Amino acid sequence: MTxxxxxxxxIVTSLTAAARRAALxxxxxxxxxxxxxLEEIAREIEASADFLKAENTKDLxxxxxxxxxxxxxxxxxxxxxxxxxxxxxxxxxxxxADPVSRIDREWTTEAGLRIRKVRQPIGVLLVIYESRxxxxxxxxxxxxxxxxxxxxxxxxxxxxxxxxxxxxxxxxLQRTKxxxxxxxxxxxxxxxxxxxxxxxTGEIDVVVPRGGKELIHRVVTESHIPVVxxxxxxxxxxxxxxxxxxxxxxxxxxxxxxxxAVCNAMETLILNKSxxxxxxxxxxxxxxxxxVALKGDDExxxxxxxxxxADEGSWRTEYLALICNVRMVDNVDDAIEHINRYxxxxxxxxxxxxxxxxxxxxxxxxxxxxxxNCSTRLHDGAQFGMGAEIGISTDKLxxxxxxxxxxxxxxxxxxxxxxxxRQ
Amino acid sequence: MTxxxxxxxxIVTSLTAAARRAALxxxxxxxxxxxxxLEEIAREIEASADFLKAENTKDLxxxxxxxxxxxxxxxxxxxxxxxxxxxxxxxxxxxxADPVSRIDREWTTEAGLRIRKVRQPIGVLLVIYESRxxxxxxxxxxxxxxxxxxxxxxxxxxxxxxxxxxxxxxxxLQRTKxxxxxxxxxxxxxxxxxxxxxxxTGEIDVVVPRGGKELIHRVVTESHIPVVxxxxxxxxxxxxxxxxxxxxxxxxxxxxxxxxAVCNAMETLILNKSxxxxxxxxxxxxxxxxxVALKGDDExxxxxxxxxxADEGSWRTEYLALICNVRMVDNVDDAIEHINRYxxxxxxxxxxxxxxxxxxxxxxxxxxxxxxNCSTRLHDGAQFGMGAEIGISTDKLxxxxxxxxxxxxxxxxxxxxxxxxRQ
Numbered sequence: 147m148t149x150x151x152x153x154x155x156x157i158v159t160s161l162t163a164a165a166r167r168a169a170l171x172x173x174x175x176x177x178x179x180x181x182x183x184l185e186e187i188a189r190e191i192e193a194s195a196d197f198l199k200a201e202n203t204k205d206l207x208x209x210x211x212x213x214x215x216x217x218x219x220x221x222x223x224x225x226x227x228x229x230x231x232x233x234x235x236x237x238x239x240x241x242x243a244d245p246v247s248r249i250d251r252e253w254t255t256e257a258g259l260r261i262r263k264v265r266q267p268i269g270v271l272l273v274i275y276e277s278r279x280x281x282x283x284x285x286x287x288x289x290x291x292x293x294x295x296x297x298x299x300x301x302x303x304x305x306x307x308x309x310x311x312x313x314x315x316x317x318x319l320q321r322t323k324x325x326x327x328x329x330x331x332x333x334x335x336x337x338x339x340x341x342x343x344x345x346x347t348g349e350i351d352v353v354v355p356r357g358g359k360e361l362i363h364r365v366v367t368e369s370h371i372p373v374v375x376x377x378x379x380x381x382x383x384x385x386x387x388x389x390x391x392x393x394x395x396x397x398x399x400x401x402x403x404x405x406x407a408v409c410n411a412m413e414t415l416i417l418n419k420s421x422x423x424x425x426x427x428x429x430x431x432x433x434x435x436x437x438v439a440l441k442g443d444d445e446x447x448x449x450x451x452x453x454x455x456a457d458e459g460s461w462r463t464e465y466l467a468l469i470c471n472v473r474m475v476d477n478v479d480d481a482i483e484h485i486n487r488y489x490x491x492x493x494x495x496x497x498x499x500x501x502x503x504x505x506x507x508x509x510x511x512x513x514x515x516x517x518x519n520c521s522t523r524l525h526d527g528a529q530f531g532m533g534a535e536i537g538i539s540t541d542k543l544x545x546x547x548x549x550x551x552x553x554x555x556x557x558x559x560x561x562x563x564x565x566x567x568r569q
Numbered sequence: 570m571t572x573x574x575x576x577x578x579x580i581v582t583s584l585t586a587a588a589r590r591a592a593l594x595x596x597x598x599x600x601x602x603x604x605x606x607l608e609e610i611a612r613e614i615e616a617s618a619d620f621l622k623a624e625n626t627k628d629l630x631x632x633x634x635x636x637x638x639x640x641x642x643x644x645x646x647x648x649x650x651x652x653x654x655x656x657x658x659x660x661x662x663x664x665x666a667d668p669v670s671r672i673d674r675e676w677t678t679e680a681g682l683r684i685r686k687v688r689q690p691i692g693v694l695l696v697i698y699e700s701r702x703x704x705x706x707x708x709x710x711x712x713x714x715x716x717x718x719x720x721x722x723x724x725x726x727x728x729x730x731x732x733x734x735x736x737x738x739x740x741x742l743q744r745t746k747x748x749x750x751x752x753x754x755x756x757x758x759x760x761x762x763x764x765x766x767x768x769x770t771g772e773i774d775v776v777v778p779r780g781g782k783e784l785i786h787r788v789v790t791e792s793h794i795p796v797v798x799x800x801x802x803x804x805x806x807x808x809x810x811x812x813x814x815x816x817x818x819x820x821x822x823x824x825x826x827x828x829x830a831v832c833n834a835m836e837t838l839i840l841n842k843s844x845x846x847x848x849x850x851x852x853x854x855x856x857x858x859x860x861v862a863l864k865g866d867d868e869x870x871x872x873x874x875x876x877x878x879a880d881e882g883s884w885r886t887e888y889l890a891l892i893c894n895v896r897m898v899d900n901v902d903d904a905i906e907h908i909n910r911y912x913x914x915x916x917x918x919x920x921x922x923x924x925x926x927x928x929x930x931x932x933x934x935x936x937x938x939x940x941x942n943c944s945t946r947l948h949d950g951a952q953f954g955m956g957a958e959i960g961i962s963t964d965k966l967x968x969x970x971x972x973x974x975x976x977x978x979x980x981x982x983x984x985x986x987x988x989x990x991r992q
Contacts, residue, residue, distance in 0.1 A: 170909055173933055255954045259943060268965045269935065347789060351965045366770060370789050372796065372966045393988045400990035486593055508983045510596055512692065520682060520986025529991070530982070531678045542691045542774045542979045543795045544967035556965045559953070560931045563943025565816045567823035568952070 149336050157334055158342045161297055162349035164327035165270045169295040171325045172267055177244040180291055183322040184240040187287065188233045190318035191311075195229045201310035202279070209303055221278055222304055232283045235534065239287045242533040245552045246293045260562040265555045267293030269351040272343055273536070274365060276301035276357040282311045285354075286329045288536050292554040295325075297350070299332040299340060301357075309333060344369040354549075356537050374545055376537035378464040379409030379492035381522045384481035384507065385429065386498035387420035393519065394425075394497040395432045401495060401522040403436040407466045409538060410493045410525045414461060414471040416481045419445065426450070430472070438468045445474035461488040478503045482510045489513060492540050493525040514540060514547040572759050580757055581765045584720055585772035587750035588693045592718040594748045595690055600667040603714055606745040607663040610710065611656045613741035617733075618652045624733035625702065632726055644701055645727055655706045658957065662710045665956040668975045669716045683985040688978045690716030692774040695766055696959070697788060699724035699780040705734045708777075709752045711959050715977040718748075720773070722755040722763060724780075732756060767792040777972070779960050797968055799960035801887040802832030802915035804945045807904040807930065808852065809921035810843035816942065817848075817920040818855045823944040824918060826859040830889045832961060833916045833948045837884060837894040839904045842868065849873070853895070861891045868897035884911040901926045905933045912936060915963050916948040937963060937970040 149157070191198070202224040209219045248265040255261065271294050273285045282298055289296035300308040312331035319326035332339055344353065347370045354374050355365040362377055383401050385394045401412035415433070417426060430440060430450060440446075441460050442453035456471045461484070463471075475481050478496070485494050495517035496507040508516045515525040527535030527548035536554065539545040545553035572580070614621070625647040632642045671688040678684065694717050696708045705721055712719035723731040735754035742749035755762055767776065770793040777797050778788040785800055806824050808817045824835035838856070840849060853863060853873060863869075864883050865876035879894045884907070886894075898904050901919070908917050918940035919930040931939045938948040950958030950971035959977065962968040968976035 170933070170935060173935060253954065255952070257947075257952070259947060259952070261953055266935075366793050372964060374966070390988075396988060396990060404991050504985075510593070512593060512596060512689075513981065515982040515984060518983070518985045520984060520989040521991050523991035524680075524682060524984065524986070524989060525982070526991075529678070529680070529682070530684055530984075531676065541795060543797070546979050547982050556967075556969050558936065559938040559948070559970050560941070561938060561943060561947065561953075562927075562941045563947070565813075565819060566943040566947060567819060568827050568944050568946035568949075 149334060149338070151338070154334070154336060154338050154342050158339060158346060161330055161332065161343070162270065162346050165295040165297055165330060166349060168325035168327040169267065169269045172293040172295060172328060175293055175324060177246075179323045180244065180293065181240045183290055183319060183324045184236050184287055186318040186321050187283075187315055188236040188240075190314050191229065191233050191236070191283065194310075194314045195226065198229060198307065198310050198314065199224055202307040204306040205304050208306075214303065222307070224279060224307060228280060232280050235280070235284055236287045239291050239534050242291065242551055244291065245555050250557055257566050258564065259566055262560045263557045264560055265552075266558045268554060268556050269294060270349065271296045271554070272299065272350045272353045272371070273297070274299045274340060274353065274355045274357070274361065276303075276361055279304045279307040279311060281356060282308050282331065283315075284534065285536060286315055288534060288551065288554060290324070290328060292551055294554060295328045295330075297330050297332060297343065299343070302335055305335065341368055344371060347371050354536060374539050374543075374549065375541050376409070376549070377540040378490050379411065379538075379540075380414070380462065380464050380488065380490040381410060381412050381493045381495075382414045382416055382481075382485050382489055383412050383495045383497065383522060384416040384475075384478065384485070385418060385421065386478060386496060386500060386503055387418040388500040388503070389497045390499060391425040391428060395429045397495065397497050397519070397521050398429055399432050399436050402433065402438055402470050403468060404521070404523050406468050408523075410522050411466070412470065412495075412522050413463065413465055414473055414484075414488070416473045416475055416484060417446070419474050419476055423449065433470060436468075438470050440470055440472050442472040443474060446472040449474075464490070478507055482507060486510070486512050490540055491542075492538065493517060493522040495520065495522050514538065572757060572761070574761070577757070577759060577761050577765050581762060581769065584753055584755065584766070585693065585769050588718040588720055588753060589772060591748035591750040592690065592692045595716040595718060595751060598716055598747060600669070602746045603667065603716065604663045606713055606742060606747045607659050607710055609741040609744050610706075610738055611659040611663075613737050614652065614656050614659070614706065614734075617737045618649065621652060621730065621733050621737065622647050625730040627729040628727050631729075637726065645730070647702060647730060651703060655703050658703070658707055659710045662714050662957050665714065665974055667714065668978050673980055680989050681987065682989055685983045686980045687983055688975075689981045691977060691979050692717060693772065694719045694977070695722070695773045695776045695794070696720070697722045697763060697776065697778045697780070697784065699726075699784055702727045702730040702734060704779060705731050705754065706738075707957065708959060709738055711957060711974065711977060713747070713751060715974050717977060718751045718753075720753050720755060720766065722766070725758055728758065764791055767794060770794050777959060797962050797966075797972060798964050799832070799972070800963040801913050802834070802961075802963070803837070803885065803887050803911065803913040804833060804835050804916045804918075805837045805839055805904075805908050805912060806835050806918045806920065806945060807839040807898075807901065807908070808841060808844065809901060809919060809923060809926055810841040811923040811926070812920045813922060814848045814851060818852045820918065820920050820942070820944050821852055822855050822859050824946055825856060825861055825893050826891060827944070827946050829891050831946075832887075833945050834889070835893065835918075835945050836886065836888055837896055837907075837911070839896045839898055839907060840869070841904075842897050842899055846872065856893060859891075861893050863893055863895050865895040866897060869895040872897075887913070901930055905930060908934050908936070913963055914965075915961065916940065916945040918943065918945050937961065
């Protein structure tokens with residue numbers, strides 16, 4: 147049975163009204179109160195492991211029954227290890243520094259106004275995702291720590307697991323000083339609920355879509371609410387002719403093959419034409435040995451006829467698999483041009499010993515992270531030492547790159563005067 | 570003649586392609602080059618004053634011919650004073666510190682990655698406005714200073730003036746090292762151009778709408794591109810029973826009457842019920858004397874029967890005129906609740922000598938700026954000492970409050986390693 151439009155509107159209003167109420171109450175929550183709530187959640191997940199696994203099994207059965215491929219079914223599975231990792235993740239977030247109430251800047255104007263720019267929760271977040279159930283817990287914990295209220299909408303394939311996690315989190319929050327409505331999971335399966343949520347500008351402050359291109363496209367197209375996108379990563383590694391060949395080889399292989407299915411994995415290897423054939427052969431050989439299928443431009447294929455041809459579409463493809471384009475260029479400027487033209491402004495690396503070329507590349511490549519002599523795979527909140535992240539933003543507003551605790555906050559100005567007026 | 574959809578798409582692609590090219594080139598522009606370009610613009614405006622005024626006269630004639638009211642026609646007029654102010658504005662922006670390339674934070678991770686968070690231009694901005702022609706110059710200068718490329722779309726009522734300013738700016742930029750396409754004014758009057766521009770996610774990074782509610786509503790509804798809204802200001806002043814009555818009176822009058830037609834003017838005065846009648850009479854008398862018409866709740870009208878009644882809609886109205894609601898409350902918490910319920914999260918003030926109430930108000934009022942014992946009218950980039958601003962954001966992403974030079978930038982991460990890989 148599908149809910150009517152009026153029902154959907156009512157469901158959404160009830161979600162957003164409760165979230166806004168919780169968000170306002172959270173403005174006065176202390177760090178200790180928030181951390182205590184996270185510890186309650188961690189404990190409740192531990193205590194509910196059997197319940198969570200039982201509900202998860204219903205999702206797995208439904209997925210198998212509807213013909214979902216076995217590896218995808220496995221991705222959904224809540225193993226004991228996955229449960230333990232969720233619990234550890236929540237406790238790790240409790241240990242991170244709280245950005246809320248931090249004073250970013252403080253100054254006094256000529257007129258004697260004392261101005262403080264104070265970090266604040268954003269308010270009400272909507273997280274829409276289609277990944278594994280651990281995202282439910284991660285997102286809830288990150289939002290609670292930053293004093294936000296969150297409305298979570300997971301994929302239908304994990305609906306039982308997500309609702310079970312929602313129950314567990316709600317039970318935990320009942321025992322704390324926080325409003326349990328700070329974490330709400332949408333329980334209505336209708337897709338229309340998402341459309342209605344995305345219209346609620348003023349009630350929801352930010353939408354964070356996490357998932358495939360189609361999901362993100364839908365959210366960007368329908369949303370009237372600000373969106374922070376965690377979009378595709380068409381990442382590049384450029385290997386300059388002035389470089390340490392062994393280091394270049396290791397970085398290329400690690401960037402592509404260490405975990406090909408993620409957004410900061412390399413999709414195109416850009417090689418300087420002046421690199422000796424021996425070096426090129428060694429780099430490409432290492433890639434092939436790591437199981438990577440190569441697609442090259444004309445010059446690459448002239449020199450290495452075994453390589454399959456790349457076409458215009460190849461340069462714009464996020465393979466997320468052991469496939470890699472090979473592009474040959476004359477110099478660093480051509481590499482920069484290729485990246486700014488075909489890349490997705492996510493993560494791009496240069497391997498060079500030439501400092502001025504490294505500087506030029508860092509300055510001119512218009513991406514969230516530019517890596518000099520290290521793997522693209524290191525562009526990540528934890529690797530950067532920022533702690534957990536809700537994703538890696540490819541937008542150029544608010545958050546660029548890892549979206550961690552600080553990026554889940556905004557600021558307000560508190561201005562103290564002594565009767566100052568506008569002249 | 571209306572352009573066809575295909576024509577519109579072609580026009581828009583030509584604008585965005587040129588803007589993106591200019592934005593990439595601007596990534597290497599130095600502060601000196603940008604300031605020199607601003608000086609060229611200032612000089613060219615000075616030299617072209619007669620041309621600008623002549624073109625402006627055509628807008629004024631057209632406005633009068635189409636029956637636009639005289640005061641609105643006057644707002645459009647480019648007087649000698651208005652031209653001189655534009656020139657001064659551009660030179661002021663040239664003198665401000667350049668946020669681009671500033672290192673916000675720099676650290677080394679355990680793995681030895683040296684990470685710098687470096688301020689960068691956002692890229693391509695689209696500014697849609699319906700105000701006076703000076704916005705064309707202000708926006709162009711702010712965007713140039715921050716290394717952004719901008720596409721400007723002004724209102725039809727100022728189209729001749731805006732095109733003349735575009736010509737002047739283009740002439741000036743021809744003499745500089747910057748790509749003249751860094752500032753483009755949309756010359757096609759069709760409204761469909763805006764719709765098409767708003768779909769160009771990936772080509773335009775941010776849209777800044779400046780204008781009335783209708784314009785902003787349209788942009789928010791249609792845009793697939795991130796929007797920073799400069800929306801309405803339903804601002805409040807709460808006068809606590811513990812306060813200096815003379816100071817309260819001055820702040821109330823200044824907040825409402827100093828310039829009622831702007832977003833940081835007060836729309837509702839909230840009075841503590843325990844204030845003595847004499848104080849209330851004095852405050853409300855001063856408002857009336859300043860020409861303000863009052864609308865009150867039941868309690869206000871019980872004590873001051875002359876006041877017109879306010880209704881539920883009054884609390885949500887941005888009058889932008891010499892009209893003010895009067896609300897009576899029991900205490901600071903009721904004031905906070907009223908503000909968070911009916912306000913627009915723009916600017917809200919408290920007048921009190923009670924420090925703990927001031928702190929409570931600052932913490933719990935969920936607005937871009939909270940003013941303690943000073944006028945709401947001081948919430949402004951220049952008054953804050955931040956220099957010029959493109960507007961005051963009521964959003965809670967990226968920029969909240971004055972959107973000045975820093976808020977027109979974003980950051981990138983530059984990560985230097987020595988062969989680090991992901992384990």
